[in-house]
Amino acid sequence: MFSTGSKYFFGITLFGALSFAVYMLLIDESAIGATALLGAVAATALLTTLVLSTRDGEAGEAGVAATEDTPTSSMWPLITAAGFVILLAGTITTTAVFLLGVVVLLASLFEWTVLGWSERASSDKAYNASLRKRLLHPIEFPVISAVGLGVIIVAFSRITLAISKDAGAIAFIVIGLAVLGAGVLFSLRPNLKRGIVIGISTVGALGIVSAGIAGAGAGVRDELAEARSEGHYTHQDCGAEKSKYFDKLPLEVVSSTASVIATVEIVNGKLTARAQGIPGDQESITIPRSNPSSVMFVNKDQEEHRLVANLGTKVISGDVKEDVVLCTQMIADGAEQVLILNIPKPSMAGKPYTLTVPGLAGQSIEVIVP
Amino acid sequence: MRRMLTVGVGLSTSLVLAGCATNAPQDTFQPKGPNAQMIDDLQKPVFAVAGIIGVIVTVAVLYAIYKFRDRGQPIPEQTHGKPALEITLTIIPALILTVVGVFTFRTVFDLAKTSDTEMIINVTGQQWWWEYDYPVQNEYGITQPIITSGQLVIPVGTKVMLRQTSRDVIHSYWIPALNGKRDAVPGRVHLNRIEADEPGIYAGQCTEFCGLSHANMRMEAVALSKADFAKWVAGQLKPYTPPAENTLAKEGEAVFVNQCARCHQVNGMKRADGTAIIAAPDESVVSGAAPNLSHLMSRNTFAGAMFDLLNTSCRKDVWDADSESFGAKYLQGVSEDCLNQSDLRGWLRNAPEMKPMYVNPELLSSTGGKYRGMPYLGLTESDIEKLVAYLLTLK
Numbered sequence: 001m002f003s004t005g006s007k008y009f010f011g012i013t014l015f016g017a018l019s020f021a022v023y024m025l026l027i028d029e030s031a032i033g034a035t036a037l038l039g040a041v042a043a044t045a046l047l048t049t050l051v052l053s054t055r056d057g058e059a060g061e062a063g064v065a066a067t068e069d070t071p072t073s074s075m076w077p078l079i080t081a082a083g084f085v086i087l088l089a090g091t092i093t094t095t096a097v098f099l100l101g102v103v104v105l106l107a108s109l110f111e112w113t114v115l116g117w118s119e120r121a122s123s124d125k126a127y128n129a130s131l132r133k134r135l136l137h138p139i140e141f142p143v144i145s146a147v148g149l150g151v152i153i154v155a156f157s158r159i160t161l162a163i164s165k166d167a168g169a170i171a172f173i174v175i176g177l178a179v180l181g182a183g184v185l186f187s188l189r190p191n192l193k194r195g196i197v198i199g200i201s202t203v204g205a206l207g208i209v210s211a212g213i214a215g216a217g218a219g220v221r222d223e224l225a226e227a228r229s230e231g232h233y234t235h236q237d238c239g240a241e242k243s244k245y246f247d248k249l250p251l252e253v254v255s256s257t258a259s260v261i262a263t264v265e266i267v268n269g270k271l272t273a274r275a276q277g278i279p280g281d282q283e284s285i286t287i288p289r290s291n292p293s294s295v296m297f298v299n300k301d302q303e304e305h306r307l308v309a310n311l312g313t314k315v316i317s318g319d320v321k322e323d324v325v326l327c328t329q330m331i332a333d334g335a336e337q338v339l340i341l342n343i344p345k346p347s348m349a350g351k352p353y354t355l356t357v358p359g360l361a362g363q364s365i366e367v368i369v370p
Numbered sequence: 371m372r373r374m375l376t377v378g379v380g381l382s383t384s385l386v387l388a389g390c391a392t393n394a395p396q397d398t399f400q401p402k403g404p405n406a407q408m409i410d411d412l413q414k415p416v417f418a419v420a421g422i423i424g425v426i427v428t429v430a431v432l433y434a435i436y437k438f439r440d441r442g443q444p445i446p447e448q449t450h451g452k453p454a455l456e457i458t459l460t461i462i463p464a465l466i467l468t469v470v471g472v473f474t475f476r477t478v479f480d481l482a483k484t485s486d487t488e489m490i491i492n493v494t495g496q497q498w499w500w501e502y503d504y505p506v507q508n509e510y511g512i513t514q515p516i517i518t519s520g521q522l523v524i525p526v527g528t529k530v531m532l533r534q535t536s537r538d539v540i541h542s543y544w545i546p547a548l549n550g551k552r553d554a555v556p557g558r559v560h561l562n563r564i565e566a567d568e569p570g571i572y573a574g575q576c577t578e579f580c581g582l583s584h585a586n587m588r589m590e591a592v593a594l595s596k597a598d599f600a601k602w603v604a605g606q607l608k609p610y611t612p613p614a615e616n617t618l619a620k621e622g623e624a625v626f627v628n629q630c631a632r633c634h635q636v637n638g639m640k641r642a643d644g645t646a647i648i649a650a651p652d653e654s655v656v657s658g659a660a661p662n663l664s665h666l667m668s669r670n671t672f673a674g675a676m677f678d679l680l681n682t683s684c685r686k687d688v689w690d691a692d693s694e695s696f697g698a699k700y701l702q703g704v705s706e707d708c709l710n711q712s713d714l715r716g717w718l719r720n721a722p723e724m725k726p727m728y729v730n731p732e733l734l735s736s737t738g739g740k741y742r743g744m745p746y747l748g749l750t751e752s753d754i755e756k757l758v759a760y761l762l763t764l765k
């Protein structure tokens with residue numbers, strides 16, 4: 001009565017129901033989780049019934065007797081054992097290793113089960129093998145290629161971080177061309193020997209992975225290492241410049257590049273401001289109170305400059321007050337940097353808020369906060 | 371069968387009739403300014419074209435269903451593989467879409483024009499009300515920034531550019547009679563042109579789901595004649611006058627300083643020692659803002675234009691005024707006789723009961739104890755009495 005497909009779906013349904021029980025009892029009694037798992041169970045149960053009632057859409061299998069043959073040799077017992085060892089190692093090392101063990105164990109048990117079951121499906125070995133493929137390939141291929149791609153990408157990123165920027169660009173082009181070339185070759189010569197195709201692919205993949213390992217070993221290039229040790233990604237105070245590197249986007253807020261409330265420029269020693277949506281140069285910009293607003297600073301002067309926002313004072317304790325200032329870094333001609341202002345007090349709270357550039361005496365842009 | 375037919379006809383008739391409502395202030399088919407007019411000029415012909423095509427297709431399908439219903443006849447002649455027919459049937463829709471597309475693009479660009487702006491107003495959305503601030507613009511007598519909420523006051527016949535942004539989540543600004551919708555997105559400034567032809571009040575509401583009280587996040591645009599607008603500006607720039615000593619309002623001011631001034635700014639209010647009282651809504655509200663109440667009684671609505679500050683008869687008087695007398699009536703603001711006492715008192719008594727807001731202290735751990743909205747403050751009835759007297763002085 002149970003056909004090939006229905007056994008499979010029946011298994012999934014059972015597994016789903018068990019997960020549901022485990023989830024509700026041991027993990028979390030959340031409505032969302034319960035709905036998702038119950039939904040899955042309902043869906044697979046429906047599929048089971050469908051498949052059962054249509055007998056897989058084929059009657060052929062029913063008459064085939066189960067085989068008495070010994071099972072074929074398989075690597076899954078070995079991998080299962082390895083997974084178990086990894087899992088045990090994980091309990092005394094890190095969670096990541098433990099999780100890897102769990103994944104390996106589950107995957108191999110699953111593969112092994114399906115293999116064992118498929119070998120008993122009929123007395124026809126070829127048919128059994130095709131059955132296994134039919135069930136597992138749709139899962140295996142995407143998983144294997146995703147993992148493979150991930151490894152290649154990580155390896156490649158290690159290479160580009162280790163070598164200089166220009167060399168990185170060249171490496172990218174060369175490797176990309178090589179992949180393209182291999183692809184063209186394979187498609188133009190469909191009769192190419194299987195061994196050659198596998199050989200080329202393996203050499204290429206191994207090359208990238210080993211270069212990646214070498215890159216990871218060598219560490220990031222000097223410039224990045226220096227920038228990191230200087231902590232310039234967070235560097236925003238107005239003292240002596242700590243780093244000769246700067247980020248165009250100190251806070252890496254996507255919206256700060258997408259839309260700025262105002263742009264402040266130095267052109268030939270003159271400070272000008274333009275506000276988004278208002279025609280013409282402005283002497284003051286109005287920004288909403290308590291709302292992060294991005295101001296873009298563009299240096300179009302030969303000298304290096306930085307923009308300084310003078311945002312009044314704040315009380316530290318009792319009578320002790322401190323000036324609130326915020327700066328961009330010193331940036332060179334043609335460079336730009338965003339300053340994000342979030343001013344919780346209206347302008348009338350004290351002396352006016354201004355944007356100034358040290359070295360440009362007598363010029364400032366007023367920041368009005370209503 | 372007959373029953374179903376009756377129900378069906380009844381339902382569709384009432385649907386059609388619902389479209390004929392006379393008091394529908396948010397009707398998209400009644401443009402009251404050039405931008406909305408542009409949209410209307412586009413949408414009506416497109417709607418007509420689409421409607422005609424819709425009717426043709428429906429009739430053709432119904433005809434085919436009836437004509438070729440299964441009576442056991444042989445399958446009729448198939449027209450597959452007739453290039454002339456297929457090409458024609460592709461080209462006709464493509465042409466129609468091209469024509470619609472050309473006009474649509476033209477309208478989109480016209481609506482995005484910024485070069486002819488005459489006045490700037492910054493619009494900031496937050497859960498669940500809109501704040502408007504008018505940057506200094508001397509040509510309109512705005513010599514100090516003006517800040518208000520709920521009702522956007524604009525001069526008629528003036529191309530106003532709204533610079534929209536948000537303090538928390540995405541909102542969307544929509545006054546159907548004046549223009550289409552435009553999202554207000556945190557960290558971005560979006561531009562939205564509006565212009566009204568005639569004095570009057572134009573209703574709208576937030577059209578991007580923004581949480582619990584999204585449905586209660588309304589707004590109104592109030593268009594005043596240029597002269598009346600100048601008077602409104604002068605009124606907004608009037609300095610603070612503290613209530614006279616020994617009045618109920620004076621006692622209300624003290625309650626306000628204790629209970630409300632930590633969130634609500636009243637410009638020009640000072641402590642006994644002469645220092646300015648500056649609100650710090652950023653310390654207790656997620657968005658970092660609460661409405662500025664300096665001239666509360668100059669507006670007709672409160673709490674995201676959800677409630678009227680005017681009682682029913684005074685409100686009717688303002689809304690129904692003709693465009694000649696509207697301005698003067700609006701500029702009167704809210705007097706004691708006209709005040710909608712019950713809603714304002716209800717608000718002070720227990721704001722979250724009047725408008726759903728996230729202000730339950732037990733549920734605020736995810737925002738570090740900060741509210742979204744105005745919390746329950748546990749005021750006594752006598753405090754409320756005093757506060758109302760005080761708020762009435764904020765004109």
Ligand SMILES: [Cu+2]
Pocket residue numbers: 495496498540541542576577578579580584587
């Ligand atoms: Cu909203």
